[in-house]
Amino acid sequence: MMSHKDTIYSFLVVPMMVFTDYYNRVKDLKCISNRINELWPPIGATLVNFLRKVYEPVDRVEKAFFNLKNLGVMFNQICFFMICDQVLVPGQKVTCLYTLMFYNVLAYCVAYIRELIEKEDWSPYVKMTDHTNIKHLAMSATKIVLEWTKAVTFIITLVFMLLVFGLETGLDNYKPSISYVIVTFLYYMITEKVFAELIFSLINYLQIAAFENMEALWIPVLFQIGTIATSFTLVLPLLVWGPYRVALLGFYVNVYLRFKDSYTSTIKELTSERALISPYRFATSEELGTFEDVCAVCLNPMKLARITPCHHIFHGDCLRKWVKTSNNCPICKRELKFD
Template sequence: MGMISRVRGRIRSDSFSKIHTMKSEDKIANIVWLLSLVLLLPYWAPRGLLVALGGAWLMAAYTCLVVPVLISANYHYPARWYPAVARLAQEVARRLRAPGACLLGVVKTVYAPLERAERLFLQMNNLSTMISQLLVFTACDRLFVSQGRLTCLYSLMFYNVITYSVNYVRELCTKEDWSPYVNVTRHSRVKHLAMSATKIVLEWTKAVTFIVTITFILLTLGLEQGLEHFRPTALYTAITGTYYLLTERTFLELWPMALSAMKLERLEGMEALYCGVWARGVTTALAIPLVPALAWYERWRLSVLILYVCVFMHGRHRLGEALVKMNEACDSLAKFRRATPEELSTLEDVCAVCLGSMKSARVTPCAHFFHADCLRRCLATSDRCPICVRPYVFC
């Protein structure tokens, strides 16, 4: 009886239960790891098992449901060899750091001429923008239009016609001199006959071209079903239209104006900088999913071109430059605190730089209030207060 009691006591003891729990957790971790391998097998199936069964939508749904569950399960039940693998990877990275830095320097030296060519290509803004638009449109044509050929060219032509119309309407709205004549000098009333004739011909040419353009748009909309190879889908139109509106220079100049009309005080007059970052970020994000999709359908050349031109070049240079400008603007204002609503209500003053009312402002160390954008522009030329001309001293 005493032996039986001692055995029962050991079974009920905490030490034995801890060993048993540890072993059970290891078993659960190994089971979770094996199940993860099994559930990830469809991604390695030839020609895509899920895509063959239900298309890309089934693949996306399977990814959204299964991958988060696998990550969570492996996080809660990590196998014992996970930390060992992590430590081994860190050790290998540490040992390869010096050769890697040397190799990186060689790569940068070799890549330098190509980088200069990239910057020269991006300086030709119209050409680089048109090529990136054509690449994205062609990718959407291959992925979302089943039987349509040259849909990308028709769409790009149609968008360019709309852009020309918007430019002409904008020119009419902002035009101040409606006189058909050109004076010899600014303050003279003598008409310059040759220049006046040239201006009249030019204005009539613009008007006729605009009328022809509007007629072309109406014919295109009316004969859309009659175009043999023009078969855009809703997804194709949404992606290409968004990409075009966020890359074309005409609309890039209009978005800050529209955002300024909303009078969002949190932007502090930096609508142009925010629009530049948002536009280039969205266009890069639109181009990234096209790369694996094209590779899935074995469109390797187009996939590499979009990865290099639309993702790498535009993301690295244009998005990077926009981010640098916005960060510089935010960093220059970071030392100046925001004025509270109580301070602005008791101040009842205008900005000394632009003479505009202040619904939001920044306060200098010398207790002067300015619009954030006005203060940022002053900081670009001087580090002294525009009112008292004292250098800024921060405690």
């Protein structure tokens, strides 16, 4: 049996001893933590510099890869189509190669037709100068051979495609699903130069007000974000269930490298250009009606406009180009500054 003194000791003295020991341990931990915080800045800086030096050769290779535009796009497409093979049509190993070949043939046909439509000089001859009728025999012969070669190649390619898809010859092992065709073709369209230019021309023709006449800056960013988001969506299940080699390759090439390329080029450019007009608010519909919906710089109608501190309105793109060369309003010449 515990005595009265033992009970008092247990309920008063022992908790105080435990608390004192706990307080000393916490104090020691705080000292250790403070010491780590004192040592971390130089350790962290050393670690960052080490990792930066290790990554420098890889960074140079990646930048060289970015400069190889056509080769980089083709490799990117192959990796994406390989991912689609694993996710959308599992078990078909060569579907990506067949599909990419067909899409490339289609792109060549579209490019040739576009060249014929936009062609202005149909003469098979090349003149010595612009102001003479004397023909340059060697260059004329070269031009004739090239034009006929492209025409014959186009005809043969078109006939081959019609035979393949019409007779279904040699397509026994090629069974792409509808989802596979839709996803791969949309990805191919926004990454292949021929189709991307056609899409850009269409969007530019529509004159969507939200772009503020800055389609040349917005469209590449939207294309890049679309390809990155699509690639990440398809790579994610592969990172969980495999095959991991294809998943890691796709994540590195189609997500990481594409994001790095877009961030250092298109996204950074769009951000810096939009920063020039971000201080200027959008004009209301009443303000647009007051100023007759006409931009004072380009004299074109406005559906969406920016207003300056001196209450003059302009297209966002017109104002962006103006403030890059002058800090004064193009109408009243007042300094474009905010109070």
